[in-house]
Amino acid sequence: MAKTVLLIEDEVNIIEALSFILSRDGWDVVTHSNGHDANEVITRREPDLVVLDVMLPGKSGFDILRDLRRDPRHQNRPVLMLTARGQSKDRDMAEQLGVSKFMTKPFSNSEVRNAVNELLSG
Amino acid sequence: MSVGDQIGARIREKRIQLRIRQSQLAKIVGVSPSYLNLIEHNRRRIGGKLLTDLAEALAIDVDLLSEDGKSSKVARLEEVAHYNKVDMQAESARELATRFPAWSSFLIDLDRNVRSLEAKIDALSDRLSHDPQLATSLHEVITTVTAIRATSSILSESDDIDPMWQRRFQRNISEDSLRLAEEAQALVDYLNADETEARTGTPHEEVEAFLHENDYHFEMIETETPDIDDILNISAIRSTAGRLLARNVLETYQMDATALPLASLIDDLPIQTGLSQLAQKHRCTIPQMMRRLACLPTETIGREFGMVSMDVTGSILFRKQIDGFHMPRFGSACAYWPIFQALQMPMRLLEDVVIHTGREGGTFHTYSYCEAIQDSIGRPPRLVGHMLFYPHVQEAAQATRVGATCRVCAIATCPSRREPSILGEEL
Known part of the structure; x- marks a missing residue:
């Protein structure tokens, strides 16, 4: 059974492109486009990997990650964070909050595919 | 002669x-x-x-x-x-x-x-670091570039894409490139704004330019009770948000002028005594006295005062600069400004001497005070800090070295540095 990737991103065309390439690699991709109820969706879906944007409507990716790590059910769930904010302080914050991997936009498709492969094969 | x-x-x-x-x-x-x-x-x-x-x-x-x-x-x-x-x-x-x-x-x-x-x-460094409009605009551009890059890579690197997906991705690229062109043009227009526009780019800057043009003093309010709209209508403030902010400033000015008319201060001019005694003597609050001193003409009160007010998030609500004491517009001010100590000790007046290490800096006498404003019952009071300052003439035995903001501060060894400075070494 294919592993599940939950893609939380609010930009529709990025969702389509990433869903396409990850599905083609054999992952089962589900998507969600707002931060407000993202933690509930993660709990319900129990994905093998969360691909998380930082700037989301309703709740930021940092807040979602913080709440995720406070929940014993999600403390070890891999999270790949994608952001247009490439400042070192954002990377530091993501690492402090327990991100598995941090990637800045604009990224290449192969970078995302490699990161997903790495996190799901671990 | x-x-x-x-x-x-x-x-x-x-x-x-x-x-x-x-x-x-x-x-x-x-x-x-x-x-x-x-x-x-x-x-x-x-x-x-x-x-x-x-x-x-x-x-x-x-x-x-x-x-x-x-x-x-x-x-x-x-x-x-x-x-x-x-x-x-x-x-x-x-x-x-x-x-x-x-x-x-x-x-x-x-x-x-x-x-x-x-x-x-x-100004640009301040804007690049903290201007929310610019940050949002850059974020939009990067996001759109990411979408185009991801989609175009799929089209160029894959030979076996279903025609339906192919058409869909081509349409997405077309939409995104149009969006990118608009976002890039808006960004270029924003960055290319001439000096005046740059100064009045955000509502806060618009209000500050208006106050600066009037030297922070409104004779009309000192001598009569004008309709604030009349003052705003002849100002250069065009944005709704700018007018709202300016109205707040002018209404506060009006209340302060009523509570503390200029005529009542004449006997104390030029200002020589401490701020606390002055406020007690005139039975006004310390922030009121600070605002009055900052907004009255230098030649009338015999000293030039600068002032900054901010909330607990560090967002600057009011700023009057004087030579040598540079302040950022969008927050992230130097952590050693005494106003931050005051914000931790509401209702206590702090008096300090600081050396501003900016290029044109100098030594300044500062008064800092945090007021707790109870807007409504049942909610915690809103804390607002104020710092009034003026050039310090006497020799300062003990003075704290401060800057404007980390990005343009040259104190290399500052333990509170949040980010590297664009200035190479201490000037």
């Missing part, structure tokens, strides 16, 4: 440069502060012994206060040297101006350009 119309301005410029109070200088040369004030504003002609005494008190050649162009150029050269911390004697400046007039003019122009560029760097 013949005198010109601008001697007063030169006296004032030199006095401020030396951080001498108007009342101090008046006492030294034996005239009243109000008479010196008239001289400094070129409303009284001056010559003879008084001019000589003033030149002596200001440690400047009396000729440099006169009108001729050569002396004015010497004074400018001295200023260039002072600004760039070059130890140049008055005689060598005079010699330079006399022997190499064209080079002297070039040096003066160069210095003017450098200062102008430094001011722009400060």
Whole structure:
């Protein structure tokens, strides 16, 4: 059974492109486009990997990650964070909050595919 | 001795440069502060012994206060040297101006350009770091570029895409490239704004430009009770948000002026006593007294005050700058400003001396105070900090070194540094 990737991103065309390439690699991709109820969706879906944007409507990716790590059910769930904010302080914050991997936009498709492969094969 | 119309301005410029109070200088040369004030504003002609005494008190050649162009150029050269911390004697400046007039003019122009560029760097750096409009705009551009890159890679790297997906991705790229063009154009327009537009780019900047044009003083409000809309209608503020912010400032000004009319302060001018005593004497709050002092004309109160107010998030709500004490517009101010200590100790007035290490910095006496405003029952009070400051003339035994904001601060070893400075080393 294919592993599940939950893609939380609010930009529709990025969702389509990433869903396409990850599905083609054999992952089962589900998507969600707002931060407000993202933690509930993660709990319900129990994905093998969360691909998380930082700037989301309703709740930021940092807040979602913080709440995720406070929940014993999600403390070890891999999270790949994608952001247009490439400042070192954002990377530091993501690492402090327990991100598995941090990637800045604009990224290449192969970078995302490699990161997903790495996190799901671990 | 013949005198010109601008001697007063030169006296004032030199006095401020030396951080001498108007009342101090008046006492030294034996005239009243109000008479010196008239001289400094070129409303009284001056010559003879008084001019000589003033030149002596200001440690400047009396000729440099006169009108001729050569002396004015010497004074400018001295200023260039002072600004760039070059130890140049008055005689060598005079010699330079006399022997190499064209080079002297070039040096003066160069210095003017450098200062102008430094001011722009400060403003742009501040904007790049903290302007929410710019941050949002850049975020939109990067997001759209990411979408285009991801989609175009799929099309260029795959030969076996279903035609339905192919058409879909082509449509997405078309939409995104159109969006990118619009976002890029908006960004370029924003960054290309001329100096005036750059200064008034956000509602806060718009209001600040309006206050600056009026020297933070509204005679109309001092003498009558005008309709705030009448003042706003003749201002250059165009945005709705800017008008709202300016209205708040003017309404507070009106309340302060009613509670503390200028006439009631006349006996205390020029201001000499401490802030706390002054507020007690006039039975007003400390923030009210701070705002009044910051907004009254320097020549009336005998001292130039700067002021900043901010909430607990560090967002600057009001800012009046004075020479030497540079402040960022969008928060992220120096963590060592005494106002941050005050914000941790509501209702306590703190008095400190700080050395601002900016290029044109100096030593400043500061009063900081945090008021707790109870907007509604059942909610925690809203804390607002205020810091009033003015050039400190006396020798400061203990003074804290501060900057404007990390990005343009040169204190390399500061333990509170949040990000590297764009300035290489301490100036």
